[in-house]
Amino acid sequence: MKKYIDTGKKDTRSGFGAGLTELGKTNENVVALCADLTGSLKMDEFKSNHPKRFFQIGIAEANMMGIAAGMTIGGKIPFTGTFANFSTGRVYDQIRQSIAYSGKNVKICASHAGITLGEDGATHQILEDIGLMKMLPGMTVINTCDYNQTKAATLAIADYNGPVYLRFGRPKVANFTPDNQTFEIGKAVQLQEGSDVTIVATGHLVWEALLAAEVLNEQNISAEVINIHTIKPLDTKTIIESVSKTRCVVTAEEHNYYGGLGESVSRVLAKSIPTHQEFVSTNDTFGESGTPAQLMEKYELNADAIVKAALKVIARK
Amino acid sequence: MPDINSLNDLVVQVRRDILRQVHRVNSGHPGGSLGCAEFFVALFQVLMERNETFDMNGHNEDLFFLSNGHISPVFYSVLARSGYFSVDELNTFRHINSRLQGHPTTHEGLPGVRIASGSLGQGISVAIGAAEAKKLNNDAHLIYTLCGDGELQEGQNWEAIMYAAGHKMDNLIVTVDYNGQQIDGSTDNVLPLGNLRAKFEAFGWTVLDITDGNNLEAIIQGMTEAKELTGAGKPICVLLHTVMGNGVDFMMHTHAWHGKAPNDEQLEIALAQNPVTLGDY
Secondary structure, three states: OOOOOOOOOEEHHHHHHHHHHHHHHHOOOEEEEEOOOOOOOOOHHHHHHOHHHEEEOOOOHHHHHHHHHHHHOOOOEEEEEEEHHHHOHHHHHHHHHHHHHOOOOOEEEEEOOOHHHOOOOOOOOOOOHHHHHHOOOOOEEEEOOOHHHHHHHHHHHHOOOOOEEEEOOOOEEOOOOOOOOOOOOOOOEEEEOOOOEEEEEOOOHHHHHHHHHHHHHHOOOOEEEEEOOEEEOOOHHHHHHHHHHHOEEEEEEEEEOOOOHHHHHHHHHHHHOOOEEEEEEEOOOOOOOOOHHHHHHHOOOOHHHHHHHHHHHHHHO | OOOHHHHHHHHHHHHHHHHHHHHHHOOOOHHHHHHOHHHHHHHHHHHOOOOOOOOOOOOOOOEEEEOOHHHHHHHHHHHHHOOOOOHHHHHHOOOOOOOOOOOOOOOOOOOOOOOOOOOOOOHHHHHHHHHHHHHHOOOOOOEEEEEEOHHHHOOHHHHHHHHHHHOOOOOEEEEEEEOOEEOOEEHHHHOOOOOHHHHHHHHOOEEEEEOOOOOHHHHHHHHHHHHHOOOOOOOEEEEEEOOOOOOOHHHOOOOOOOOOOOOHHHHHHHHHOOOOOOOOO
16 A cells, blocks of 8 residues: 655645745736635735735625626636635625636635534535536536645646636645645546545545545455545546446545535446445535534544445445 | 717617517517617717727727626627627527527627626626726726616625725726616616615715716717716716617607517517618618
8 A cells, every 4th residue: 555644734725825825926817816814715925925916805705706707807817715605605696607607717716615614613614515616517626635735726727727616625634645746637646556445535535535545454455545636527537447446436525415526426437337336425414513523523524434435335346 | 989970870770680689589678778779889889999809808998898688689789780790690699509699698709798697786896807907907998887777786786886996996987777677667666776876976986977878979978077087096887867668669668678579560660760770680
């Protein structure tokens, strides 16, 4: 097995902030918009370096999406920043008409996604955003797993012309992917090679999948771990190749079962290689207040849950 | 500037285009379109500085955004007659495989359209974004947008109106098609708008009224004044008092023709009131 080292826990939103800071220096067309959450989104450094390219919109997310769409007319590359809940559900029609249908080059950057937002509770913990965004024609949907990957993704989406939803989180989590990696939109990353079960994970669940693979290895079960940072467009080739070998799959995500990565994987497999699948996800429920670790345990979104799901799906083969 | 008689001829022709477009597919929105025919002609023929060829980024030219996208018939007619595409294409309005969708869109690549609109309340925000981009690009040209009066019931407008004043968007002229009508009836009956001038002023805008919003000369004079007021630290709002259905007697002063096409007989009467000037498409 490959060994992955946590180089020190960091929040993915700080990876976004670092990427945005770098873009500020390298791409003069990049502008940033924020709806009164500059500190939470780690946009302070960009704001301080480029005050004329930073736009404080106030608590008005619908207006922010429209302004971002308008700024592309004139060649700007707007990065909007607010929590995932306010980046998607609150402004769905603005994104749909002014950004997606209009084909505008807006980067919707969403922090505090999922249940690990923690103590603020269900009003702020969106578990439906991947579904909302992936349903929009032409929208690219990215959910990164750690600080380094989030920084790399932030840089990569500036070079891609089209609307993008970039999803990341609040808590400090393991930072284990390479520093200064090249981020390829739509290209899955195989983290462990295995033969008994494929674990397809996204976001904060990728590190948990690696931990689960170690536990499974101790039980002589060989797990292949695939990091799906891009949910749309999905790297179907990598998934099908892996499942052709293992004949079963576990999907793992910090998102509702409905509309998430798991459904996207099911669709791909149903069309080409129908496969037994287990889902590590929330199951049509809202979240609640608690620490991220407590919530991940209660809602079965951790390594233990992935191990259980793997054993279950292997038994179904 | 073209002389006023030829501009008025164009207005009459635009009315015919509107009526013929919606009649052909028995759908679309003639009332608001007719009410804004003079405004669109003045904007595209007199007021805006426009480049010869269409480019999405619109550097070094004035830009226009239509927020109330349902009045697409007047937008399409004036775009075509201003050279953005062939007037023959008006035949395809609302047909399958057409660039002239029911509501305007960039999706099919129609020259002259820079944003999709139809779901209401989004145009002022988009216009602000384009105005911010102009400022960043040191481009002194102006951003125009038109929205409906009933459309101001959508809350996003007031987010945008607050932002535009707070951020001193003085390269932005928002015109409100102030006809007092919406689908379900008069704005007073559906949801009263109150004192629009006072509302915009309270938000920090400079407000102008064009009381005869269906008179070309009044529009040109009022909008020219609005242009002169740009660059002074405040966004400009023009309350354009129009008559829905203007130019067709049985369509005027009512919401009944907001989203209804005339039948054959009604079309004949309406066209007879607006004889051919420049030639039908």
